[in-house]
Amino acid sequence: MAQFYRYRLPPWLRQWILVIESWMIPICVFQGIRTLLFPTTFDVILLFLLLGLYICFYLKWI
Known part of the structure; x- marks a missing residue:
């Protein structure tokens, strides 16, 4: 199973994840x-x- 590290993602994708999470x-x-x-x-x-x-x-799985 591939592990996603949110800090290795591009900045624009990290921003989208933060918006969706909020x-x-x-x-x-x-x-x-x-x-x-x-x-x-x-x-x-x-x-x-x-x-x-x-x-x-x-749980920071995504």
Whole structure:
């Protein structure tokens, strides 16, 4: 499995990763509220994917 080191990436890509990482919590909260109000299969799957992506950012896997 290839390991990604975010500090070896080009500066523009590092900036994109930081922007996406900072927007993950608001997007997860919005999707969680939307899932509670209108629970569809797609919303639940999307919420779990977003939470998984957030965990990857939190643990610095990406």
